[in-house]
Amino acid sequence: MISKNPALRTLGAIVAVVLAVAWAFPVYWMINSSFQSPRTIANLTPTFSPFGGTTANYEAVVSSSGFGGALRMSLVVTGIALVVCIIVAFLGALAISRFRFRGRKGLVLAIILVQMLPAEAMFIAQYKMIAGLGLLNTVGGISIIYVAAVVPFTMWMLRGFVAGIPADLEEAAQIDGCSRFGAFMRVTFPLLAPGLVASGVFAFLQVWNEFALASIMLTSSDSQTLPLWLRNFSQSSAFGQIEWGQVMAASTLVAVPVIIFFLIVQGRMTKGMVGGAVKG
Template sequence: MSAVTTPAPALAPKRNRGAVRRRRATFGWNILGLVIAAVMGFPVYWLLLTATEPTRYLQGTTPNFLPKAFSFSSFSEVIHDPQFTQDLTNSLIITASCVVFSLVVGFLAALALARFRFKGKGLAIIIVMGVQMVPLIALLFPLNDMLAKLHLSDSLIGATIAYIAFTAPFTVWTLRTFIANVPRELDEAALVDGCTRFQTFYKVILPLTLPGLVATGVFGWIQAWNEFLMANILLTDNSKQTVQLYLVTFGNSPTHGADWGGLMAASLLVSLPVVILFLIFQRWMAAGLTAGAVKG
């Protein structure tokens, strides 16, 4: 450290010397931190820049590092594509249905796991955690077969069912934590005051876990919205695709060959609903992950 290499003035009091050294070190750390932020943030900046630049700038020999002119053309290209609006609707339907279903069903199970003592509880917990870790690829083979037998191939219902396979388990698990955080004393007080068991649930536990329900729902929303691997197999019909499939198809289609502006505009539009939700609920995201929700 600097104290060893540079001889400090002998007269300076010890404490001061330490403070100076620490301030100098903090300055160095700050610079390093800013460099890391710049490197990490650059791809996101590049996405925004590419999406908002007039496309003629994107194919020059030297890229523009600063915005020169703003153009909405890449966005309007995507927004006015009927396929995009169709896929957006499909994504909204699938995502909303599987989140709502998982929340309703999962809340009941979470209540059982958080508030009751019963035989087989340990087993139930292990099952709920264990199924979260089954790779989606492994489930996809037989699910695809099963949905075909039920005549649900290429249908929004089929995709919703498949998505519930990964939203339901972590919904149960995260909600369990939120319910367990509501003090039991409140339940007792309600019972003493003459509430029935159902009223206790309805008037005490439900309102107090509402933020948890919202946070878990948002988490599930993000997972389902971002899903690609299953949709790519289960939804092959053009009219049934999700926005993720739209994005990847856009990136692969020869007609959009080097339309990087359009691809980045589509990327931005596809990620916007989750980025906004994520930024609002970011506090819960880390908590949810470390509390045992596995799907990243």
């Protein structure tokens, strides 16, 4: 409930602005530093504007060994994991929300329990499984692990959206002459689209930024995702000195696909988050 007291509203606005600045400043400082020369960064007087800086840091990052391969690896792995995860989680959410079958409660309980397990507890078992299949340092191997890790949360999230859409809408469409599949595609699926987008964003972020599993499954320098490449890049500076400008430029480039993806889907994501909060 919004307060009618002007003083409280002003105080709330000030607090919101302070929190927003505190959240955004590290991102701004990363981008700002990526355009600064090593001498400017080392200067005791900070430079708060990137204007008049240099693009040499970005040129060094793009031309560095392994960046192109790591970018392709991340894009391919994230794309595969995202598509498979959304399809499997969507079908699973439909099954546990729309149908009554033996073992349904057990499946829902298993999904919850999987979310409670620490990821680190399964690293050894996952490594042995992927190694036994001969899929270490491969796109297929790391994609399988990512799908298995992300599907339970995505399925549970989508379940709330599916349960929030009355089945009566599909039944009404069937009475009007639609088949069951046609009623689902014409009535239910458009209403679920914002939820699919919102769930896809969370799945995308989990896979794109994942580091721990990738560091175990992708040990070859020729098969690294961007987070792994960024770690090695920041440790490979000459003479033991970290080139902070290049590190910041590399971090910015790693974040760019996330920003682009978010800008594309932000409208539907907002609708999906609000819909899930109301209907879930």
